[in-house]
Amino acid sequence: MSIRITPHILSVIDWTKPLSDPVRRQFIPLKSSFVKDHPKLQLDSLNETGDSPTPGLVHRYRDKALFLAVSVCPVYCRFCTRSYSVGGPTEELSNKRSFSPTRRRWERMFEYIERTPQLSDIVVSGGDSYYVPPEHLSSITERLLSIPHIRRIRIASKGLAVCPSRILTPEDAWTQAIIDISATARRLGKSVALHTHFNHPAEMTWITRLAAQKLYEEGVVVRNQTVLLRGVNDNAETMGLLIRMLADNNIMPYYVYQGDMVSGVEDLRTPLSTILEIERHIRGSIAGFATPNFVVDLPGGGGKRLAASYDTYDRSTGLSTYIIPGKNGGKDRVYEYHDPL
Ligand code: SF4
Numbered sequence: 650m651s652i653r654i655t656p657h658i659l660s661v662i663d664w665t666k667p668l669s670d671p672v673r674r675q676f677i678p679l680k681s682s683f684v685k686d687h688p689k690l691q692l693d694s695l696n697e698t699g700d701s702p703t704p705g706l707v708h709r710y711r712d713k714a715l716f717l718a719v720s721v722c723p724v725y726c727r728f729c730t731r732s733y734s735v736g737g738p739t740e741e742l743s744n745k746r747s748f749s750p751t752r753r754r755w756e757r758m759f760e761y762i763e764r765t766p767q768l769s770d771i772v773v774s775g776g777d778s779y780y781v782p783p784e785h786l787s788s789i790t791e792r793l794l795s796i797p798h799i800r801r802i803r804i805a806s807k808g809l810a811v812c813p814s815r816i817l818t819p820e821d822a823w824t825q826a827i828i829d830i831s832a833t834a835r836r837l838g839k840s841v842a843l844h845t846h847f848n849h850p851a852e853m854t855w856i857t858r859l860a861a862q863k864l865y866e867e868g869v870v871v872r873n874q875t876v877l878l879r880g881v882n883d884n885a886e887t888m889g890l891l892i893r894m895l896a897d898n899n900i901m902p903y904y905v906y907q908g909d910m911v912s913g914v915e916d917l918r919t920p921l922s923t924i925l926e927i928e929r930h931i932r933g934s935i936a937g938f939a940t941p942n943f944v945v946d947l948p949g950g951g952g953k954r955l956a957a958s959y960d961t962y963d964r965s966t967g968l969s970t971y972i973i974p975g976k977n978g979g980k981d982r983v984y985e986y987h988d989p990l
Pocket of ligand 1: 728735846
């Protein structure tokens, strides 16, 4: 990934201990911490390209599709699943498959959604929706809400975690667009939610709390998706604190993801045993509705599965397998997750 970071994130890094800082680790690489990739790591590890009927629309689950509106974000996370597309070119990766925010490309995506009646749920993502201009965000969601079979829209943005002041800026139209879109959806009996991405308690400052409170008062549903990362949040104490802080700020802790098997960030992955152990400590200690699902997004496009639902897990080789029922009555398929070497 290329490097991009916001003033908010710079301000929450502990610059007296930058080498071990959990926020720094997510965004600024150190050559000394690089670890050779596991041979099974891939750039597009979830095979999103293979599940895209038209560029930028990923249709993997029967009911749900991912609408990739842009390929830019306010920060670039080193471990991004979509590093094959997101951000500018780098020395290692000069030919990213970026998705330009053009009406022509969006139109092909809308047409696919309109002629696919089993779809009821769309995630508008990228990149980050913070970089979709408010008028475009409104027009995308209005178009989606006008499709009778679309019942739910999720807008994915790390903005609340990495640039919360924007949400509090009265003249900024992006937040108002989210508030208006949520209200419109409610009137139609549909739902719109904002999905955000906090990974460490240090990311939540007093200004984050004010921004979360504003969204809560305005009736915007906010859910969080955390990625489990070595040296960031890979212990039950840190993860438990993060989950409680999210719940206390009316941000639903929705998912904790096992790190994807994506190229170039082996130093940030943990073995499957870590997520299993963290879940063992957290489940039962926090109210059920505030307990996230601990999941693996299976490499190759198997989709999200509860981490603990593996069929086999050999801790000595680090290989776990998950059996997924075949699509359209087809044969079951076995997907593999590999711990770091
Ligand atoms: S904000 Fe999301 S899409 Fe952007 S780099 Fe981070 S993980 Fe990837």
